[in-house]
Amino acid sequence: EDVDIPSRRVLITGATGLLGRAVFKEFNGNNWNAVGCGYRRAQPRFEQVNLLDSIAVHDIIHDFQPHVIVHCAAERRPDVVESQPDAASQLNVAASGNLAKEAAGVGAFLIYISTDYVFDGTSPPYKESDVPNPLNLYGKTKLEGEKAVLENNEGAAVLRIPVLYGEVERLEESAVTVMFDKVQFSNKSANMDHWQQRFPTNVKDVAAVCRQLAEKRMLDPSVKGTFHWSGNEQMTKYEMACAIADAFNLPSSHLRPITDCPVVGALRPRNAQLDCSKLEMLGIGQRTPFRAGIKESLWPFLVDKRWRQTVFH
Secondary structure (H helix, E strand, O other): OOOOOOOOEEEEEOOOOHHHHHHHHHHHOOOOEEEEEEOOOOOOOOEEOOOOOHHHHHHHHHHHOOOEEEEOOOOOOHHHHHHOHHHHHHHHHHHHHHHHHHHHHHOOEEEEEEEHHHOOOOOOOEOOOOOOOOOOHHHHHHHHHHHHHHHHOOOOEEEEEOOEEOOOOOHHHOOOHHHHHHHHOOOOOEEEEOOOEEOOEEHHHHHHHHHHHHHHHHHOOOOOEEEEOOOOOOEOHHHHHHHHHHHOOOOOOOEEEEOOOOOOOOOOOOEOOEOOHHHHHOOOOOOOOHHHHHHHHHHHHOOOOHHHHHHHO
8 A cells, every 4th residue: 555655855864873863763753754874884774875985975865855964974982083083084074065065966955963062162151153163183073074064055054962862772872871880880989070061962852953953944944054952951971970870779979070171082172061042042942851861761771670660660
């Protein structure tokens, strides 16, 4: 029998990743014909496309003719970018510029996912119009990616977001969820950063913002340029770890707050809080309270199953 395929088409890059999976799910569940592409983990669910292969990118965009492209694929681990600068620049900058050009060729609205790390963190909160000054190479490549996108496609949108968490396949997929093991194994003390101010943001909320932005754009061509979205609970990693412990009724006395500026790895901004009022004024946005979101994300990774009774009954 005839399957009713929605007429609005969206292509999601990095659909196998933490954010991409949520974006795919959000569009797919809201009457969009969504196609996701990935690289290493793509098959069988998603199209396998190497974003560095300009012919492959051209082909999928021309075959599918998307109305919207959400570009989630990136090298987003600051320490990996520092150690593999050329590969990171290829993906974060060159591939993004090429995607923007191809999107313009078919009249697709491109949403490029960027980061709060384009700012140096010295004078928050940051509006879209504030001058970026990235401290690390990751932030620099994402800022260059923004420029490449907007130069190749003046109708595109840049969406800057902070640290993400959500339904992970592995705890290491998010800088927030990766702390769960340290929280759970309370027999040894764990040092936790209590210097950098973060705004943990649920991927479901970012996905909803992408869809709302896309739908607003379908009605209003003036929706373009740079936007910010973020959770609104300010927390250090130490405070997140304590909130995680609290959510699962676990002890937190073994967690040690470290208030010095970290000396290893890529430089991080102290507080790159994003001002989200521009999207809010458009009536766009969604925020999941951290405690509710983190509980939903982490309970499958709870080691001591007895705790589940206390958490869920």
